[in-house]
Amino acid sequence: MTEYLTNYRKYILKCLENEGCDFGQLLEYHTEKLHQFQHERFIHLIVMVLFALCTVITILAIALSEKLMLIPLAVLLLVLLVPYIKHYFFLENTVQLLYKDYDAIYKKVHGFSQEDLK
Structure with a gap:
């Protein structure tokens, strides 16, 4: 997915x-x-x-039950997780x-965007 994006x-x-x-068609595609x-x-x-919840629960289980066999998990x-x-x-x-690219395409199609309102 990283490469695709x-x-x-x-x-x-x-x-x-x-x-x-054709920015109109590009806008539809991009949407x-x-x-x-x-x-x-x-x-x-x-x-x-x-x-992350599973990780926290496992760490809490280790701390509360002192079962060292859960440490590898x-x-x-x-x-x-990292x-x-x-x-x-x-x-x-x-x-x-x-989203910013969408605004740029929208501006090319319609002549204005959110940035113009600032």
């Missing part, structure tokens, strides 16, 4: 530079893609939160950049 953003930026582009990326981001948020969950958080934040930040 990165390549998609490069594609949108190239389209924005190309004055011969559909934004919905897909928002869904992906939401699913990753749910999984990340559940994964806690370490495994932490090792997997890259998952990193990936989620990549999704979050990239989708926010895509």
